[in-house]
Amino acid sequence: MPADYVDWLRREGRIVIVGASLAGLRAAETLRAEGFAGELTLIGDEPYEPYDRPPLSKSVLLGKASPHRTELPHRREIDAKWRLGVAATGLDLSAKRVKLADGDEVEYDRLLIATGVRARPWLKADEGRLDGVCLLRTRDDAADLYQRLKAGPRRVFVIGAGFAGSEVASACRETGIPVTVAERAGAPLVGALGGVIGAVAADLQTENGVDLRTHVTVTSLEGDSVGRVRAVHLSDESVVEADVVVVSLGSVRNTDWLTGSGLGAGPRGIACDAGCRAFDFRGIVTDDVFVAGDVARSPHALFGYQFLSLEHWGNAVAQAETAAHNMICHGADRRPHLWMPAFWSSMFGVNIKSVGVPPMGDQLMITQGALAERRFVGVYGYQGRVIAAVSFDNARWLEFYARQIERGAPFPVEFPTMDRRPEGRQPVAADFPDPSLPTHGPTVTLTGYSPADQQLVFHPARH
Amino acid sequence: MTQAPLFQQITDFANRANPYPLYEELRKNPVLHEEEGGPYVLSSYWDIEALLHDPRISSDAANLAAAGDDELSGPEATGLPPSFIRLDPPEHDRLRRIANSSFGPPHRPRRIENMRGELGEIVTGLIDGFGDARQIDLVDQFAYPFPVTVICRLLGVPREDEPRFRAWVDPIVAGLDPDARTSAESQRTAQEARLQLGMYLNGLVDQRAREPRDDMLSDLVNSHGPDGAMTTMEVLSTAVLLLIAGHETTVNLITNGMLTLLRHPEFLERLRNDPGLSVKIVEELLRYEPPVQIVPQRTCIADIEVRGVTIPKGSRIWLMLAAGNRDPERFQDPERFDPDREDIQHLGFGSGIHSCFGAPLARLETQIALSELARRLENPRLVADPPPYRQNAVLRGPRHLEIAFDGVRQAV
Ligand SMILES: Cc1cc2nc3c(=O)[nH]c(=O)nc-3n(C[C@H](O)[C@H](O)[C@H](O)COP(=O)(O)OP(=O)(O)OC[C@H]3O[C@@H](n4cnc5c(N)ncnc54)[C@H](O)[C@@H]3O)c2cc1C
Numbered sequence: 001m002p003a004d005y006v007d008w009l010r011r012e013g014r015i016v017i018v019g020a021s022l023a024g025l026r027a028a029e030t031l032r033a034e035g036f037a038g039e040l041t042l043i044g045d046e047p048y049e050p051y052d053r054p055p056l057s058k059s060v061l062l063g064k065a066s067p068h069r070t071e072l073p074h075r076r077e078i079d080a081k082w083r084l085g086v087a088a089t090g091l092d093l094s095a096k097r098v099k100l101a102d103g104d105e106v107e108y109d110r111l112l113i114a115t116g117v118r119a120r121p122w123l124k125a126d127e128g129r130l131d132g133v134c135l136l137r138t139r140d141d142a143a144d145l146y147q148r149l150k151a152g153p154r155r156v157f158v159i160g161a162g163f164a165g166s167e168v169a170s171a172c173r174e175t176g177i178p179v180t181v182a183e184r185a186g187a188p189l190v191g192a193l194g195g196v197i198g199a200v201a202a203d204l205q206t207e208n209g210v211d212l213r214t215h216v217t218v219t220s221l222e223g224d225s226v227g228r229v230r231a232v233h234l235s236d237e238s239v240v241e242a243d244v245v246v247v248s249l250g251s252v253r254n255t256d257w258l259t260g261s262g263l264g265a266g267p268r269g270i271a272c273d274a275g276c277r278a279f280d281f282r283g284i285v286t287d288d289v290f291v292a293g294d295v296a297r298s299p300h301a302l303f304g305y306q307f308l309s310l311e312h313w314g315n316a317v318a319q320a321e322t323a324a325h326n327m328i329c330h331g332a333d334r335r336p337h338l339w340m341p342a343f344w345s346s347m348f349g350v351n352i353k354s355v356g357v358p359p360m361g362d363q364l365m366i367t368q369g370a371l372a373e374r375r376f377v378g379v380y381g382y383q384g385r386v387i388a389a390v391s392f393d394n395a396r397w398l399e400f401y402a403r404q405i406e407r408g409a410p411f412p413v414e415f416p417t418m419d420r421r422p423e424g425r426q427p428v429a430a431d432f433p434d435p436s437l438p439t440h441g442p443t444v445t446l447t448g449y450s451p452a453d454q455q456l457v458f459h460p461a462r463h
Numbered sequence: 464m465t466q467a468p469l470f471q472q473i474t475d476f477a478n479r480a481n482p483y484p485l486y487e488e489l490r491k492n493p494v495l496h497e498e499e500g501g502p503y504v505l506s507s508y509w510d511i512e513a514l515l516h517d518p519r520i521s522s523d524a525a526n527l528a529a530a531g532d533d534e535l536s537g538p539e540a541t542g543l544p545p546s547f548i549r550l551d552p553p554e555h556d557r558l559r560r561i562a563n564s565s566f567g568p569p570h571r572p573r574r575i576e577n578m579r580g581e582l583g584e585i586v587t588g589l590i591d592g593f594g595d596a597r598q599i600d601l602v603d604q605f606a607y608p609f610p611v612t613v614i615c616r617l618l619g620v621p622r623e624d625e626p627r628f629r630a631w632v633d634p635i636v637a638g639l640d641p642d643a644r645t646s647a648e649s650q651r652t653a654q655e656a657r658l659q660l661g662m663y664l665n666g667l668v669d670q671r672a673r674e675p676r677d678d679m680l681s682d683l684v685n686s687h688g689p690d691g692a693m694t695t696m697e698v699l700s701t702a703v704l705l706l707i708a709g710h711e712t713t714v715n716l717i718t719n720g721m722l723t724l725l726r727h728p729e730f731l732e733r734l735r736n737d738p739g740l741s742v743k744i745v746e747e748l749l750r751y752e753p754p755v756q757i758v759p760q761r762t763c764i765a766d767i768e769v770r771g772v773t774i775p776k777g778s779r780i781w782l783m784l785a786a787g788n789r790d791p792e793r794f795q796d797p798e799r800f801d802p803d804r805e806d807i808q809h810l811g812f813g814s815g816i817h818s819c820f821g822a823p824l825a826r827l828e829t830q831i832a833l834s835e836l837a838r839r840l841e842n843p844r845l846v847a848d849p850p851p852y853r854q855n856a857v858l859r860g861p862r863h864l865e866i867a868f869d870g871v872r873q874a875v
Contacts, residue, residue: 368518369553377518396816399516415765417518419552 009109010328013038016098016106018088019114019254020044022052022313023293023320027112028078030324040080041106043098045087048139054313056142057164058346061171063150067143088115091261093280096288109288110327113258113270113278114320116294117251117311120441122159127221132229133245136164148244149177156180157232157242159218161188162441163345165248166201170347173208180211180240182218182232185433191442192343193354193390195431196364197378200371200392208348213238221245250441251311253295263289268447269297269309274336276323290327292319297447301338302405303357303387311443312343340402341388343443344395350374353395355402356388357444364430365412368419369394377401380430381411468497470504470781473757474642474856480849482756482859483798486786494772502641502759502779503772506786508793508810510769514782515758515815519765522817523551526762527779543661544696546704548817549760555816557690562701565682567823575823578613582828585612586835587874598846601864605836606717607710610828614709617824618702619678620667631660632707640855641759641781661699664706668698679705705821713825715754715860717832720745722864723752724833725845727800731837738834743802745829749788749811751800756785756859758813784810785859841869 009015015031017024020042028040044050052070059065083100090099091111098106119135122128134145149156149172156172158165161183172179185191187198188205205212213234222231222239232240258265263286264279265271270291271279276298278289291298293316297309322337344353361380369376369392377397380388386409389401404413412427435446469489472478478485486506489495493507505511514520524545547558564570589605599605615622638653668684675681683698693701724731724744734740761780766773774780787810789797795804812819819825836843846865853862 373553375553375556397516397518400513400518403513415519415767418521418764419518 013109016108017112023114023316025050027320027324043083047085057167114293115254120249130223130229153243155242156244160248290323292323307448309445309447354390356405358388363427365427366424479852502781506783508787508790511787546700598867610710610713619680631656712754719752734837741830741834746807747802750809753811758782843868
């Protein structure tokens with residue numbers, strides 16, 4: 001019977017994808033490539049066809065690419081019904097229906113959720129509404145910010161020195177705009193890469209003329225009489241005048257619409273198994289709801305079966321392909337999504353790449369190059385094994401280190417490597433901030449059970 | 464009669480015209496080590512790819528355990544320091560970055576693409592030069608003079624000097640053949656020739672230091688980027704490398720290309736009608752008949768394990784690029800020339816930090832050369848198959864390629 005069901009599904013079933021962006025599009029393409037001939041619907045709350053986000057904080061802000069020209073290239077015809085500009089507002093798991101903001105309901109036989117994340121807004125809503133206070137997640141955000149930068153502001157203020165905030169600061173400096181960056185932690189990128197590498201990023205920023213303020217938080221945004229932002233107040237009592245404020249405080253998972261649906265969805269994302277099948281709130285795997293991309297959190301064998309939530313372009317693609325494949329095949333043909341986490345960024349002319357899960361590492365060794373030259377490979381260790389690596393302008397070696405991670409190679413790295421300097425002979429503490437303190441958010445988050453979740457009440461099953 | 468060890472058969476000229484059955488034999492034992500002190504021969508795609516990205520593999524001859532029998536390769540013997548192809552980071556990276564700042568992105572992103580028109584003119588001129596002939600030697604009349612002219616212009620070396628520098632290039636290239644490695648005499652000749660070529664280029668470099676022009680020699684000698692300047696000796700060894708690598712490999716790629724197309728006339732015909740197909744044809748050629756067949760100059764600086772075999776620190780490693788390119792573990796139907804394959808990948812340009820510096824130029828030259836030959840030669844055919852090959856097992860290609868045809872179409 002189930003075998004027949006899959007055959008029927010492939011022929012004439014209805015598949016609905018909520019979230020019409022990178023993961024949604026790649027999943028749709030994979031479904032068609034693998035022979036799904038039924039009805040395909042893509043629902044997206046943005047009014048645009050799927051577009052690419054990484055350029056939004058890089059070439060777009062430099063004026064080298066138009067925010068309206070970052071459409072994702074289609075790999076094949078997908079022959080789908082597009083419901084763009086309308087949000088999904090609810091999910092009825094037992095009736096297999098998605099509710100839409102315009103009152104419509106769409107039935108599915110299998111559902112893929114790829115709703116991603118959104119930028120975390122400024123915590124005080126009224127201040128966040130001041131003219132000149134910007135977020136950067138969507139094409140519209142990028143178009144707006146670009147216009148404001150082009151208008152030649154006296155100063156831009158970036159709240160949060162994660163990757164996105166640092167990239168914005170880099171674009172400002174490259175176009176000659178004065179910029180201040182405020183970070184609660186001791187350096188930029190600490191959440192993602194730790195304090196040792198963060199110090200390199202800090203030097204990079206200050207040498208490029210960024211006014212970097214660390215160990216401070218923004219306490220309030222001040223507007224002028226006509227509602228434009230004019231100054232930023234900091235916890236060290238200082239005040240910085242600025243006419244553009246970019247709020248870059250990490251992200252919020254787009255799961256609100258699933259509240260009450262019974263799915264295992266919450267602020268940490270939607271839990272799923274290694275085959276991308278969503279869990280319900282009881283921890284039981286569903287068979288007709290799948291998850292992919294930034295909104296998913298899934299267990300990974302290489303990282304102790306920790307639930308990982310990855311805000312990585314490459315992960316969104318790979319997970320979408322796996323989810324789509326698994327949606328339309330028989331149990332035994334399903335594949336696990338065991339992607340090696342990999343992230344890239346570029347700022348201040350430096351190409352940064354990481355593989356593995358740096359925030360899991362407690363120690364770090366510079367195995368090639370030198371921190372002072374800002375050209376190096378750093379390897380992260382966790383309980384005696386290699387768990388991640390990061391490179392600054394040295395990306396070509398990362399493939400090797402990815403393989404070391406896959407093999408669970410021992411840490412510290414004892415073997416000699418080309419370009420190993422004396423400073424790289426001994427491991428040092430990688431210096432990640434206490435994970436229970438909020439930061440702007442790394443791009444890989446361990447989202448398993450956290451001891452901070454005190455509200456947990458355990459009811460053992462009784463028969 | 465006992466069979467010679469496989470690794471010696473690689474250099475045996477008898478296998479030159481078709482080494483692929485031998486490579487297939489090699490892949491049965493993908494980490495081959497046949498003789499005490501001999502090289503470890505790696506022939507599977509994934510292993511080679513991994514080792515090209517392995518920081519425990521060095522390109523610096525000084526790391527060879529058996530450096531004693533290679534005593535001529537030190538800088539003292541030649542007077543010229545090793546070029547960046549024979550160096551490890553950080554020196555390699557610094558020199559390659561400086562050289563690249565006058566060649567490619569980010570500083571000169573369009574230098575090669577901007578040469579398209581000029582390359583087309585050179586090709587047209589050479590084909591026009593066939594005149595009324597009905598048979599040519601593609602190597603001497605086309606595949607050699609084309610890239611030589613291009614690299615001379617790019618570097619700023621007078622084209623008329625070609626007979627002079629060729630006398631030095633030939634022994635240098637012969638010295639790359641692993642067979643010749645065993646012969647101290649051929650090594651000495653190669654080193655001597657390298658020094659002579661360096662001295663010749665020194666004259667040009669001197670002049671460019673005083674009167675810079677728009678060429679790479681001027682850029683190299685006057686570079687003052689974030690990495691500082693090259694020393695004069697570094698400029699010379701880089702210039703020697705670029706001059707040689709800039710044409711020796713492309714000659715073979717073009718010749719292998721035409722040979723392959725003549726053996727697969729359906730693609731020659733399609734290319735005639737669609738020059739755009741040349742992009743895929745060239746990529747598939749780099750897989751199917753790569754000009755650089757072997758990287759014989761790597762050494763491991765730690766014990767490393769490949770497929771359960773421990774290669775001890777200091778061992779010499781041969782990476783058999785051309786064997787990896789036809790590895791059935793990696794490619795479907797690998798022995799078939801098929802520019803229509805879905806994902807054309809190859810090790811033809813190597814990979815990792817030493818991946819071919821001149822790749823964008825070599826690609827463009829060969830795309831233009833093959834599509835123009837396809838378009839202008841009427842009914843071309845091979846006179847001899849296989850053609851006579853050069854001695855070299857590393858830089859493999861026909862020494863001559865006689866082609867007959869019914870006429871030459873007009874240039875447009
Ligand atoms: C500025 C920026 C720079 C980046 N740079 C890099 C980089 O350099 N390297 C890297 O690896 N990654 C980078 N990323 C991350 C990368 O873009 C993401 O990992 C990727 O976009 C994830 O794709 P996704 O499809 O899962 O989610 P998203 O791209 O977030 O797509 C989700 C879509 O679903 C829509 N949606 C949400 N809720 C609903 C709903 N209820 N109903 C209907 N639709 C809904 C959203 O509006 C959105 O269009 C960057 C991201 C940003 C924003």
